[in-house]
Every structure is written in structure tokens, then in C-alpha cells.
Amino acid sequence: MPELPDVETFKRYLNATSLHQRIANVDVRSAYVLKGVSARELERRLKRRRFESSRRHGKHLFVRTDGDFWLRLHFGMTGSIHYFKRPEQAPKHTRVFFVFANTHCLAFEDQRKFGEVGLIEDVNEFLKKRALGPDALDVSLGQFREIFAKHRGAVKTILLNQNLVAGIGNIYADEILFRTRVHPATQISSLSGKTVTKLFRATRCILKRAIEANADVALMPKSWLLPHRGKGGKCPGCGRKLRSATIGGRTAWFCAHRQRKSH
DNA sequence: ACGCAACCCTGGGGGC
DNA sequence: TGCCCCCAGGGTTGCG
Incomplete structure (x- = not known):
């Protein structure tokens, strides 16, 4: 939770x-x-x-x-x-x-x-x-871009790293990537500035909306990944079966059709 | 600097 | 019913 x-x-x-x-x-x-x-x-x-x-x-x-x-x-x-x-x-x-x-x-x-x-x-x-990064709801776009400019690795690993940005965990990292249609294994070196900005906006938007829902999955939009996440789940956007992969040591759920590595 | 496995602890679910 | 393995939204450590 x-x-x-x-x-x-x-x-x-x-x-x-x-x-x-x-x-x-x-x-x-x-x-x-x-x-x-x-x-x-x-x-x-x-x-x-x-x-x-x-x-x-x-x-x-x-x-x-x-x-x-x-x-x-x-x-x-x-x-x-x-x-x-x-x-x-x-x-x-x-x-x-x-x-x-x-x-x-x-x-x-x-x-x-x-x-x-x-x-x-x-x-x-x-x-x-603890060397914690700025809170995910306090971090500025400038800081966010800087983090993405200064590190390497899979985008999901970056989002999960509490020393870079604090607060995003496995579930919401998947949600942010689903919203922005970015494949979780995408190397951040290949992300455009525009996509990084999208990730920043999606992070804020999703975390705020989740707080409004008291972090209760039942109160979150059905268009989100969260209610469908898991075995047998289908993408609320295209209806295809969701796929999973281990990234950054945790299970990532995503839509292989809509979430691409080219951005 | 990064990826990865092992580990921490408890319990639920599936397969046999 | 029992057992074994896998899985689970956290994090650390040690190794290559």
C-alpha cells in the first residue's frame, strides 16, 4: 500500500x-x-x-x-x-x-x-x-529535468529511486508510465525533453488524483492502469492483455501495445 | 554508476 | 490436509 x-x-x-x-x-x-x-x-x-x-x-x-x-x-x-x-x-x-x-x-x-x-x-x-530526494509533489520541473539529465538507466528504476525523487513506488510508477505511454524499460537517455515534461506532469496529476481518492483503488478512474493491474488484466485503452516484466527488481505491469520505447 | 540477486518478514494462493 | 513454490504497493547490501 x-x-x-x-x-x-x-x-x-x-x-x-x-x-x-x-x-x-x-x-x-x-x-x-x-x-x-x-x-x-x-x-x-x-x-x-x-x-x-x-x-x-x-x-x-x-x-x-x-x-x-x-x-x-x-x-x-x-x-x-x-x-x-x-x-x-x-x-x-x-x-x-x-x-x-x-x-x-x-x-x-x-x-x-x-x-x-x-x-x-x-x-x-x-x-x-537518508539522502532522500525532493518529495514527488514538491519537485520542480527544472529539478525533474535535471535528475533525468544526470542519470542513466531504465525510466522506471529512476522513478522508483527514493534518493532522486521521494514517494513514487511500484504501483504509481507503473501508472505514470502507462499515462505517458512510455515502456518501463526505456533508457532515460533516449527520452526527449518533451517526454520528460510529460512524465513530470503525469506524476503530479496522478499522485494528486490518487490522494483525492484517499489512495483507494475503488475510487480511482477505471481508465487508469491500477484497477486492471495484475494477471489477466486488460489495458483500459485498447483492451489487449497487460504484460509484466521485472524491472528494477520489481514487477512492472504495462500495455506492450501502447507503451513504447521510442519517445 | 548501474543491474542484479539475496535478504529482511508474514501470509495468501495455486499445484500436487 | 500438508507441503512447496511463487507472489506481494518497502528497503538494504554486496558483487560484478
Whole structure:
């Protein structure tokens, strides 16, 4: 799930449910997801604090506390957050559980445990240390063109590289390439300036629209690749069977008829 | 600099 | 029912 639109949706959900309440308890059910902090320290530092605001960069979510440090969340492949009225309602794969003073609670759940929970003092410093690229919705056309001018490789690999542009994952990379009719394996050295501009516009357009849909596939246009992506799926443009290939270590789905390598 | 495989972890689905 | 393999929207590391 968790690419930029999903994480933005989590952010809005967290803002709508979990701010300005005193944290009464922190229950770490799987210390595996903790990075750079022990269960004990997470508990000690967050207890009696409040979440005050949040910030997203790429696929990372940062929650500022009234102690002027930040909770850092990354959702891996299967992470999400859920707010509940009673602790017994915690989902099965809850890894970290925040209980507020009114007994309502926020669960960080993550079946596959590829997600990360940590504490940091400074968001910008963290982004720098991780060498993350600009957020996919903040990057300018100029920056985008520069990235494409300075690197080599398959276009999908570039879109997926968080150190170049942060926030695009496997699903939305496929969607952007489908929209622009570019084959995912196209070497970026062979892309025209016009096509790079198209990729930039498609990125913005798709991510924004996906956020409007709360990153819910059921609410996305049927003309998109997303609802048809997968085995047996057909191109919503021409009706031909979609094809898959491994590019950049992940499965790319595309329409071999409409998505070409010459641009 | 880039591509690739292996690895991290858990569970669902298909084939036998 | 059990088992084995493949697959899954994240990322890192080490090698050629």
C-alpha cells in the first residue's frame, strides 16, 4: 500500500484523529519495527506527551510531539495506522499501540514488519542523512529535468529511486508510465525533453488524483492502469492483455501495445 | 554508476 | 490436509 498517496492519506487520518491528546501509554508488541530506539525509551519519551502536528516526505511520516521531538513512521509494504475507541479493537498485526488519556488509541500495524518506527530530533537532518530526494509533489520541473539529465538507466528504476525523487513506488510508477505511454524499460537517455515534461506532469496529476481518492483503488478512474493491474488484466485503452516484466527488481505491469520505447 | 540477486518478514494462493 | 513454490504497493547490501 504505502506509497506517497497512501502515506498522505495516513497523515490526514492521523491529523483528524490523534492530535492534541495526552498519550497515556505506549504498547510495543513487536520491537522488530523499532529503529534506533528501544521499547522502553519509546515509552518513556512519549508517555504524557501529545502529538501536535505531522509532516510527510515521500513515503515517510513524521509526527511532532509537544516535547519537540518527532515520531518517525515508515510503512514498508504492509504498514498502516488505525484509530480505535477501545484497545481491544486493535488489529491483528498491531506492532506499536498508542493509548490516549480517553482510552482511544492509535495502532501502527504492519503484517510483514518491513515498516519502521523511531524517534528523531530533526526532520531535515533525517532527510539529509537518508539522502532522500525532493518529495514527488514538491519537485520542480527544472529539478525533474535535471535528475533525468544526470542519470542513466531504465525510466522506471529512476522513478522508483527514493534518493532522486521521494514517494513514487511500484504501483504509481507503473501508472505514470502507462499515462505517458512510455515502456518501463526505456533508457532515460533516449527520452526527449518533451517526454520528460510529460512524465513530470503525469506524476503530479496522478499522485494528486490518487490522494483525492484517499489512495483507494475503488475510487480511482477505471481508465487508469491500477484497477486492471495484475494477471489477466486488460489495458483500459485498447483492451489487449497487460504484460509484466521485472524491472528494477520489481514487477512492472504495462500495455506492450501502447507503451513504447521510442519517445 | 548501474543491474542484479539475496535478504529482511508474514501470509495468501495455486499445484500436487 | 500438508507441503512447496511463487507472489506481494518497502528497503538494504554486496558483487560484478
